[in-house]
Amino acid sequence: MDTQREGKFQQILDAAIEAIAESGFHQCQVSKIARLAGVADGTIYLYFKNKEEVLIRVFQERMGDFIANIRRELSLGKTTGARLRTIVRTHFSYMEQNRSLAIVTQLELRQPNPRVRIAINAPILDYFSLIEEVIQQGIDCGEIPKTDIRVARQMIFGSLDEATTDWVMARSPRTLESEVEPMLALFEGALRLKK
Amino acid sequence: MDTQREGKFQQILDAAIEAIAESGFHQCQVSKIARLAGVADGTIYLYFKNKEEVLIRVFQERMGDFIANIRRELSLGKTTGARLRTIVRTHFSYMEQNRSLAIVTQLELRQPNPRVRIAINAPILDYFSLIEEVIQQGIDCGEIPKTDIRVARQMIFGSLDEATTDWVMARSPRTLESEVEPMLALFEGALRLKK
Amino acid sequence: MDTQREGKFQQILDAAIEAIAESGFHQCQVSKIARLAGVADGTIYLYFKNKEEVLIRVFQERMGDFIANIRRELSLGKTTGARLRTIVRTHFSYMEQNRSLAIVTQLELRQPNPRVRIAINAPILDYFSLIEEVIQQGIDCGEIPKTDIRVARQMIFGSLDEATTDWVMARSPRTLESEVEPMLALFEGALRLKK
Amino acid sequence: MDTQREGKFQQILDAAIEAIAESGFHQCQVSKIARLAGVADGTIYLYFKNKEEVLIRVFQERMGDFIANIRRELSLGKTTGARLRTIVRTHFSYMEQNRSLAIVTQLELRQPNPRVRIAINAPILDYFSLIEEVIQQGIDCGEIPKTDIRVARQMIFGSLDEATTDWVMARSPRTLESEVEPMLALFEGALRLKK
DNA sequence: GATGAATGAGCGTTCATTCAT
């Protein structure tokens, strides 16, 4: 049955997230992923071309979820302010609830390996578009004065990303949740958002 | 002579930056660094304990330079606006002029390896303090209203970092230099900087 | 199947004996043992922790056999004379029939490496006890006058060992077998064995 | 001056004995010998072809001394009994007074390396002859009944060697000196020495 | 002669991947 196949695929993906979060992509052996997934080493290769593809699929699948998630929430926001709040809140709460995934995205995916980079680009660009659309919409309906959209997006994504990295690295014991409001205030100021 | 030793040390460091930028820390063989530095493999080990230490020293030495550089420039800025401009301008121009180093900083240093992370933390935290000091000073002299300093720093560093990553990844053909003004405008808005 | 695993284990052990006898423990590469055993290099590590453990197990397994062998034969001997004959005869014939093992025992096991020495000590001490028991029995039943047992054991083992080394080193073309009677005569005289 | 050269040669030899005794021939780096000898690494190579030759010369020089020593003492012995006593006493006391050298001869020189073996053979054979001569003399003057000289020599050398190894390995806390008399008693019995 | 920085060959070990069962 196809659901069985799908189930084992997700099993391996989850195991990979745990394993990679725990020891890092390069340090984590395929056999460890297999053990955590409760399958034999060889079985991994029935579902993935190689170890690298596991990493790529982890990102594509989970980041896809993440973005779909935000997109769904976003459709409910009526103002640019509400939409920005959705982005910040959802980004932080998703990461906070998926710490292992956060570790993988914040650390392990910063790979110079070109194949990984290319494969990861699509969902990332999708997230970028999503942010840029919100800004564009804000400009279009006059809530935000004209601004350099790319730079604004870099600021928004970069800030969220850095806060998440700080949290993952436990540089601060603070919850991400507690950063939602201050971060939003900064974004509103930066974008000169009209109330 | 000691200058000779120092020279070869720097030579290896430079070679390491090139090599790591090109293939990534894990993929890059010691023999590649040696080849680029024009020395034998074994020579590396006369200057560094092991491959990992090369990475750590790359960061400590070059990031140290970078921060010293900013600190020097900063002392000339009289207003918070000027100081922010110094940070943005220096960050971008330094990275733009040291592309390989930028690649290493943006990608390779997001190492989950705890020893590397600890060693790298000091200069990073130093940079963080530097940014936070500028914000604090701004607050103290009334140029900036009270704000969450940590979050503000995350925004500033995160934005600069993301813009640099975008540039490194060649996600946009834009120069970093061209982003100085728009980025600054965002920061000033975010911090509610008084003119 | 477990017999298969056991079989390959013995295969590697035998290959190791040949390889070490031929080039010495330090000179002999793991890849040579693997080649002789007809397995891949990595396979060695499925059966042994590392190269050193191969040496240790060679000794423990084969020396264990050797001593078990002597012990079995010894139980048949009714007089001290018969028991001494058993020791000399079995020692020489075992070595003569296992030349590679003899080389390893005579040369490679004189390892200064403390881990190897400790691991090797047990079977050696076992052999020593065995010899000492025979002497003690001889004293107890009046066949041998009181004597310093440790020194007597040193003489017996040392003589057998030296004869074996001479033979291994091919310092003499003589068979070990031909030395059984003269050696025994010396032992009987040394111990003042009563007929 | 040649004495200067000779002095440094001996210096290196002594350093080598210490170094090898401490860490074993294979584990002991040339640079360690150099450090102990108070010379530069390269200097070793002005006196010795390579590391292996250092080991060989250690043995040849010191074993030469040792044998010359015994030979000198032997010439004073009037009876076979006295001569045997000289051998045992000198062997044990020499080793006891040169523990590092004993370690090297008992452990490190048991090398399967053919070049080492060949080079070492000469002094060893010289020592063997010396022992055999004593036995032969004993037979010639009727103090010892006819016996297999080679086997008798194997017994004598093997016993002394094993006692020394036991002592070096600290398998027993006993001094070698205390073994002189019991060992001699065994030899006299073995050889049926007439009083 | 003496130095010691530089060399680079050499090897133990790991682990992603395969394939016979």
Add this chain to the structure above:
DNA sequence: TATGAATGAACGCTCATTCAT
């Protein structure tokens, strides 16, 4: 489909040896 024993390429590091000074 699933297994996991076996594979063997790959690489960090050591250290005996050299040679410019």
